[in-house]
Amino acid sequence: MARNWAGTYEYTAPRIVEAASVDDVRRVLREPGRVRALGTRHSFTDLPDTTGTLVDVTGFAAEFELDEAAQTVTVPAGIRYGVLAMWLDDRGWALRNMGSLPHINVGGATATGTHGSGDANPVLSASVRALRYVGADADVHDVRRGDPDFDALVVGLGAYGIVVSLTLDIQPSFRVRQDIYTGVSWDAALAHYDEITSAGYSVSVFSRWEEPSVGYVWIKTRLDADDDVVPDTIFDGVRALTGDSPLGVEDNVTELAGVPGPWMLRLPHFRLDAQPSFGDEIQSEYFVARADAPAALNAVRALGESIRPHLIWTELRTAAADELWLSPAYRRDVVIIHFTWLNHPDEVAAALGRIEAALQPFDARPHWGKLHGFDRAAMERVHPRLADARAVFERLDPDGRFTNAHLERVGVREPR
Template identity: 85%
Template sequence: MARNWAGTYEYTAPRIVTAATVDDVRRVLAEPGRVRALGTRHSFTDLPDTSGTLVDVTGFAPEFSLDEAAGTVTVPAGIRYGVLALWLHERGWALRNMGSLPHINVGGATATGTHGSGDGNQVLSAAVSALSYVGADAEVHEVRRGDADFDALVVGLGAYGIVVSLTLDVVPAFRLRQDIYTGVSWAAALSRYDELTAAGYSVSVFSRWEEPSVGFVWVKTRVESDDQLVADTLLDGIRTRGDVSPFDDGDNATEIGGVPGPWMLRLPHFRLDAQPSFGDEIQTEYFVDRADAAAALDAVRALGDGIRPHLIWTELRTAAADTLWLSPAYGRDTAIIHFTWRNHPDDVAAAVARIEAALEPFGARPHWGKVHGFDRAAIERVHPRLADARAVFERLDPDGRFTNAHLERVGVREARGR
């Protein structure tokens, strides 16, 4: 019985094949039937599932190719960010940003528009400068930044082939510290939202929609020296002393408390060698124009009492605009509203419906790999390049080998008979 990492989705695919090489993937594509890629299983829906064969790409050897002159590294699609980060740091290089969990694989995260945080940081997909995939013809194809289909294929949801490697932009290694601020009021946060999110290289607010405080404000500050000071106050909140964490059991969190450290041990919230997040959970997430952040947050805030019994945490973040057609930050600087739910499927479904109704006036886009209620019409309203991306996928895979019920339901692929 194969499930996602949290145990809250069970795959229905009748066959799972672990690929260790590109030729392994090509052999699967040389056979008839539908095929989908499977990574570290961090999707919460049937997005990666199939009625045919799932190809697990996490079995590739962790072999990387660093091009210092170009400022890039080429990696297998199934590699975890945390493994890559350690390798890069040893050579003096870094990724500009990472997600909360270093456990996620590069191919799955970039294909779904997953993100870190920061006003000046784009989603992880924007670091992709090239990718290689095995197409429906069982041949290897490469697309590079600037090519005609590139902006359609990076956040491609596995809709056109099995991505086997990616080339990512890298930067010189840097250091960060993490500090927690408490006591920031909703009044201050909503009236001075831009000031709040600009407080660090990356800022996350952990909230349970309680009053009057937003909860914990987790600020990651890039430091040029380990004795660099940070502010003791943020809006009307104060910096905590010691290793205060928004998690009940902080043993799986990266070091907080203002202790400087290397980028790969501070950008993620969770340690690679520990349980990610909380486990046994459901996740949903929405992306709105940053200009609408205060109004959108106020709309969700009104639902707080109803959703709180089923909520572990909400995390509020930001991301900079990009040009990738199906990116949740396509064409607009973005405010992100993330929900980590208890495993209460029916109650969560009802809460999600209320949240989506509250966010509809703001053109909220859902995270592709997390639970949401959007259908094709709803996706078309918020993703202006959906039809263009769908046309690319249909052209590259006219027989629908990489489609599934989920992609057809949300309009990423055209509907077909099963």
């Protein structure tokens, strides 16, 4: 019985093949039937599932190709970000950003538009410079930044083939410290939201929608020197001097209390060598335009009492705009409203209905791999290039080998 990493979704595919090479993937695609890629299983829905064969791509060897002149690294799609990050840092290089969990694989994270965090940092997908995939013809295809289909295929949801490797932008290694501020009021947070989110290289606010404090403001500061000074206060909040985490878990978060460290041990919230987050959880996430942040947050804030019994944490963060057609940050800077829920499926579904109604005036876009209630009409309303992307996927896979019920439900593929 195969489940996602949190144990809250059980895959229905009758067959899972563990691929260790491109040839293994090609062999599967020479056989009849539907096929979908499976990575580190961090989706919370039936998005990766299929009535045919799941191809697990996490078994490829951890072999990386570094091009220092071009400032790129080429990696297997199934590799975890944390493994790649350690390899890069050993050689003096870095990724621009990472997700909260270094456990996620590069192919799955970029295919679903998964975030990094920071006002000037786009989602992780924007670092993709090229990708290689095995198509419905069982042949290998390469697509590079600037090619006609590139902006459709990067956040491609596995809708056109099995991505086997990606080339990512890199930069020289850097140092980061993490500090948490408590006591920031909602009044201050909403009146000065842009100033708070620009207070560091990456800023997250952890909230349970309680009053009067917004919760915890978690600031990651990119350092020129380890003794760079950070402020003791941020508006009406005060910097915590202990290393306690607002996530309420022990021994699995990266080091806090302002201790400087390498980028790959500070940008993620969680450590690669420990179980991330809480487990037995459901996640949801919505992206709204930065300009709408105060109004959108107030709309969700009004629901706080009804959603709090089923909520572990909400995390608020930001990301910069990009040009990827199905990115949740396509052509708009965004504030990201993330929910980590208790495993209460019925209650969470009801809460999401209320949240999505509250966020509808702001054209909120859901995270593709997390639980939401959007259908095709709702997706078409908020994703202006959805029809264009769907046309590309239908052209590349006319027989629908890579489609499934989820992709058809949300309008990424045509029904069959």
